[in-house]
Amino acid sequence: xxxxxxxxxxxxxxxxxxxxxxxxxxxxxxxxxxxxxxxxxxxxxxxxxxxxxxxxxxxxxxxxxxxxxxxxxxxxxxxxxxxxxxxxxxxxxxxxxxxxxxxxxxxxxxxxxxxxxxxxxxxxxxxxxxxxxxxxxxxxxxxxxxxxxxxxxxxxxxxxxxxxxxxxxxxxxxxxxxxxxxxxxxxxxxxxxxxxxxxxxxxxxxxxxxxxxxxxxxxxxxxxxxxxxxxxxxxxxxxxxxxxxxxxxxxxxxxxxxxxxxxxxxxxxxxxxxxxxxxxxxxxxxxxxxxxxxxxxxxxxxxxxxxxxxxxxxxxxxxxxxxxxxxxxxxxxxxxxxxxxxxxxxxxxxxxxxxxxxxxxxxxxxxxxxxxxxxxxxxxxxxxxxxxxxxxxxxxxxxxxxx
Amino acid sequence: xxxxxxxxxxxxxxxxxxxxxxxxxxxxxxxxxxxxxxxxxxxxxxxxxxxxxxxxxxxxxxxxxxxxxxxxxxxxxxxxxxxxxxxxxxxxxxxxxxxxxxxxxxxxxxxxxxxxxxxxxxxxxxxxxxxxxxxxxxxxxxxxxxxxxxxxxxxxxxxxxxxxxxxxxxxxxxxxxxxxxxxxxxxxxxxxxxxxxxxxxxxxxxxxxxxxxxxxxxxxxxxxxxxxxxxxxxxxxxxxxxxxxxxxxxxxxxxxxxxxxxxxxxxxxxxxxxxxxxxxxxxxxxxxxxxxxxxxxxxx
Numbered sequence: 177x178x179x180x181x182x183x184x185x186x187x188x189x190x191x192x193x194x195x196x197x198x199x200x201x202x203x204x205x206x207x208x209x210x211x212x213x214x215x216x217x218x219x220x221x222x223x224x225x226x227x228x229x230x231x232x233x234x235x236x237x238x239x240x241x242x243x244x245x246x247x248x249x250x251x252x253x254x255x256x257x258x259x260x261x262x263x264x265x266x267x268x269x270x271x272x273x274x275x276x277x278x279x280x281x282x283x284x285x286x287x288x289x290x291x292x293x294x295x296x297x298x299x300x301x302x303x304x305x306x307x308x309x310x311x312x313x314x315x316x317x318x319x320x321x322x323x324x325x326x327x328x329x330x331x332x333x334x335x336x337x338x339x340x341x342x343x344x345x346x347x348x349x350x351x352x353x354x355x356x357x358x359x360x361x362x363x364x365x366x367x368x369x370x371x372x373x374x375x376x377x378x379x380x381x382x383x384x385x386x387x388x389x390x391x392x393x394x395x396x397x398x399x400x401x402x403x404x405x406x407x408x409x410x411x412x413x414x415x416x417x418x419x420x421x422x423x424x425x426x427x428x429x430x431x432x433x434x435x436x437x438x439x440x441x442x443x444x445x446x447x448x449x450x451x452x453x454x455x456x457x458x459x460x461x462x463x464x465x466x467x468x469x470x471x472x473x474x475x476x477x478x479x480x481x482x483x484x485x486x487x488x489x490x491x492x493x494x495x496x497x498x499x500x501x502x503x504x505x506x507x508x509x510x511x512x513x514x515x516x517x518x519x520x521x522x523x524x525x526x527x528x529x530x531x532x533x534x535x536x537x538x539x540x541x542x543x544x545x546x547x548x549x550x551x552x553x554x555x556x557x558x559x560x561x562x563x564x565x566x567x568x569x570x571x572x573x574x575x576x577x578x579x
Numbered sequence: 580x581x582x583x584x585x586x587x588x589x590x591x592x593x594x595x596x597x598x599x600x601x602x603x604x605x606x607x608x609x610x611x612x613x614x615x616x617x618x619x620x621x622x623x624x625x626x627x628x629x630x631x632x633x634x635x636x637x638x639x640x641x642x643x644x645x646x647x648x649x650x651x652x653x654x655x656x657x658x659x660x661x662x663x664x665x666x667x668x669x670x671x672x673x674x675x676x677x678x679x680x681x682x683x684x685x686x687x688x689x690x691x692x693x694x695x696x697x698x699x700x701x702x703x704x705x706x707x708x709x710x711x712x713x714x715x716x717x718x719x720x721x722x723x724x725x726x727x728x729x730x731x732x733x734x735x736x737x738x739x740x741x742x743x744x745x746x747x748x749x750x751x752x753x754x755x756x757x758x759x760x761x762x763x764x765x766x767x768x769x770x771x772x773x774x775x776x777x778x779x780x781x782x783x784x785x786x787x788x789x790x791x792x793x794x795x796x797x798x799x800x801x802x803x804x805x806x807x808x809x810x811x812x813x814x815x816x817x818x819x820x821x822x823x824x825x826x827x828x829x830x831x832x833x834x835x836x837x838x839x840x841x842x843x844x845x846x847x848x849x850x851x852x853x854x855x856x857x858x859x860x861x862x863x864x865x866x867x868x869x870x871x872x873x874x875x876x877x878x879x
Contacts, residue, residue, distance in 0.1 A: 430647035447644045528635035543774030
């Protein structure tokens with residue numbers, strides 16, 4: 177979600193005339209318009225197994241939504257051509273948010289109209305034009321927020337406003353006839369369970385991973401001899417394919433559960449969440465240990481010497497000097513770990529741990545791509561959401577990361 | 580006899596104090612979900628406490644978990660005995676009766692797993708062709724297919740690399756029926772996903788008009804394809820049957836009597852229809868299984 181720093185002051189790029197205010201926005205508008213003209217906005221398939229026939233924006237959504245989307249695009253084009261000013265960035269961000277929501281609404285309405293005329297097994301899925309317009313609108317929002325130099329509060333408000341608009345559309349039943357919503361409808365109880373399980377798997381593996389990885393990272397800095405073998409082991413672990421790791425974990429964990437009935441009663445066993453969490457912890461160790469070590473090693477020795485000169489004990493130096501100074505790097509590591517773990521937890525479905533991967537693998541097996549999306553999209557939004565929250569926390573820290 | 584009775588008694592005693600639920604699992608695919616839900620529903624309807632571990636994972640994970648005692652019952656295919664006991668080349672798996680007897684004996688003796696009665700269906704590899712092509716060129720069996728290919732008939736088959744290379748798959752068809760597909764007549768797709776090969780044939784992608792499929796695939800008819808009959812029995816028979824741990828069957832001996840009639844009713848056509856309800860119409864496997872059981876085997 178991070179674009180190159182501070183484009184507001186940069187000279188116009190891409191060989192555009194000097195008068196063009198925002199080449200990034202201009203490119204986004206052109207890409208979205210080209211996609212809308214050249215590819216299907218939605219696709220209609222007679223059942224969920226065959227490929228859909230693409231239907232363009234105008235014939236799918238009708239005149240009014242098409243005009244609304246086109247008008248918002250035209251206004252954004254105008255914003256891209258005007259000289260940059262703060263109020264203009266705010267207006268463009270708002271327009272892009274409106275474009276995102278009206279594209280979503282247009283897709284939902286189109287699906288309802290088309291599905292009503294087709295048979296019950298017919299599926300209306302989202303087409304290339306939809307994804308292109310939605311992605312360009314989202315990138316335009318990010319770009320304009322950066323030009324506005326929006327603080328964490330304004331960013332949070334923007335995200336909440338868009339999420340609120342999406343929730344309102346969903347509650348009104350706008351999306352009910354889209355193929356992905358049809359997949360959701362047959363599995364809505366399983367979905368809530370899978371989402372909860374996914375979050376639980378991630379949370380359950382982050383705790384042990386931090387408890388193990390943080391001390392290991394400190395040890396790696398304090399005892400340099402340790403670094404070689406430690407990182408060799410962690411790097412090797414990272415390269416073991418997850419499905420192979422699950423297979424290897426079944427026998428020892430089953431034996432452990434059989435030997436200690438108390439553990440078995442807690443749900444530890446060769447299948448289910450236990451092997452998934454063990455695997456996720458092992459994969460999370462490398463980024464945690466590496467970032468902890470890098471954060472602590474990157475502190476200027478002179479600062480620590482000064483602290484020692486002021487009479488601080490080793491313990492005080494760690495908590496008052498090293499930890500705060502390393503915290504931006506530590507948080508960056510945490511962001512990587514959370515995003516990585518949310519993504520990897522999808523594979524946990526292969527060992528009976530549940531989570532959003534259940535839908536991904538069921539969908540892959542049936543070649544039902546909308547079912548794959550039902551698992552993949554929430555995982556992506558979980559990862560983006562967690563990353564955004566941590567970014568906000570990092571921005572509120574007293575020590576900013578050095579660029 | 581006395582020893583067996585004692586083991587049964589000892590095995591049942593602690594369980595009677597705190598009944599451990601029967602762990603029902605299945606593979607992650609469509610038919611696994613369907614058959615697993617049937618087992619789960621039937622046991623639960625007859626008062627046996629169950630634990631749902633359906634769609635656990637791929638074959639190797641489910642098998643490993645069963646051998647480790649983590650799974651009590653799950654549906655497996657007789658023909659996989661070749662894979663499990665490293666006997667892929669043994670012709671015994673090509674016979675429905677002898678293949679079942681072989682895997683039942685091996686698993687009972689080596690792993691204390693009991694194979695209950697299999698369904699009268701075969702989820703083996705088949706070749707499916709477009710219905711229009713089958714009608715025009717009178718293709719109903721693999722013998723017809725061989726005659727058509729040898730007579731210079733135009734064909735392009737979409738298949739997984741495994742199907743093309745594994746001696747028990749396409750090479751077995753070619754050897755039994757006396758034909759040979761050239762590289763130009765094959766479109767090899769990575770992975771073993773029959774939905775992808777069937778879709779390629781149905782939509783004529785890259786000139787494909789035939790596809791590798793599984794016998795009980797629900798999508799074959801829905802996509803306008805027809806499976807060719809393996810009239811010479813070239814393929815390994817993959818009959819689905821519930822596999823249960825011997826200790827659990829001793830504790831609940833009624834399981835066999837409950838599941839045998841259910842699996843006996845699962846013919847090829849029935850499985851195709853139920854799999855299609857899940858894969859083509861997008862219905863939930865649990866409700867497809869429950870509706871079928873309600874119509875055919877009403878609860879007591």
